[in-house]
Amino acid sequence: MNMLSSRTPGLPLGLGLAGLLPFLLCAAIVVLMGLPWQAIALQAFIYYSAVILSFLGGIHWGVAMSLDHGGSGEFNGRMIMAMAPSLIAWPALMLDARFALLALMAGFLLVRLYERQSDSIERLPGWYRALRTLLTVVVVLIHLVLVIWLSLLPV
Template sequence: MLHFIQKFSQASSKMLKYPFMVGLGASGRTETLSLKTCLQQNFSPLFLRTLPFSSFLVCMNKTQYYHTSPCSFKKKPVLPARPQKTIMYLPDSPKPALYISLAGLIPFFAPPLIMLMTETYSPVLAFTQMAYGASFLSFLGGIRWGFALPEGSPAKLDFLNLAGSIAPVVFSWLAFLISERLSEAIVTVIIGLGIALHNELFLLPHYPNWFKALRIVITLVAFLSFVITLLLKDIYPEKRPKRPGQVE
């Protein structure tokens, strides 16, 4: 072991005395740099390489040389595209379905609009609004049943689809059953509209996107019109029908 250490120290002292080969230039001359000169200039000798066409720089400044592996850069995760909101499919609705549905909103907004103009609450107008909403609930149930009947329809003839089509009809029947208490009947229709919309959007997602967007708009408009009617009952005096022979 001692003999090996002595050999190594002798070889190191010889390396300090003799120059290093830097490279072979295009002119054929050999450039030399001593180890001592490299250390004084903050350079480090690299392996001896001979290039036939250009001089190869062997000593490089430690403070100016950086190596970064391409693998050290992390790729940014590609985020999936956000799905388009259902309401944005409304312009894709067929024109006949869009125009007929918008015209079907008139019976919802006409009664509260008339009451606002006359500044009186009319139970008759409120009842017609409630009756139209209950009839609309029955219509929604019929749409679901008819959607499941054709062969090849994505909606199967199972209990989920058929029972879901019956639920709006049940709320419509309850609204007419308690129609003497008009406010409770209107609330029943509102609940039925909300449950029908929830079923069509989440539990039974087979309708086209444009139809779902149309249903959202109709339900929101109907809900707003019923809320206005309930508020007008507490704001304006009630308009009672005249009895035969009654003098104003």
């Protein structure tokens, strides 16, 4: 974390870490509280996850508009990638909670894998890539904890 915080500008680091709080809080309520708080927190978690996943697509829309040449292969690919997260997130809101969590988790991983491609590495600052790796690991682990927790509940 020291290497991350020494290279990452303070505001994006603080905002990124603050963005983890709704994930952590909702997951804690799901695991530790009783009904009806569990159901409310799980729904809030899934909705927040969908919003954040869609936000990540918006980042790539902005990168394409500002750094890629319109009509180029990089531009077209990044614009399609910019839309993919919301096309994963929105249908996930209509799925059973376990499947929604899995779909959203896969979406976070797919965005991060895309950001590790050479054209993304050239266009995204190193501090952003390091921050996104940290945030993605935490978010995916929290999703996984909830999937496992839901799988252990009696039907």
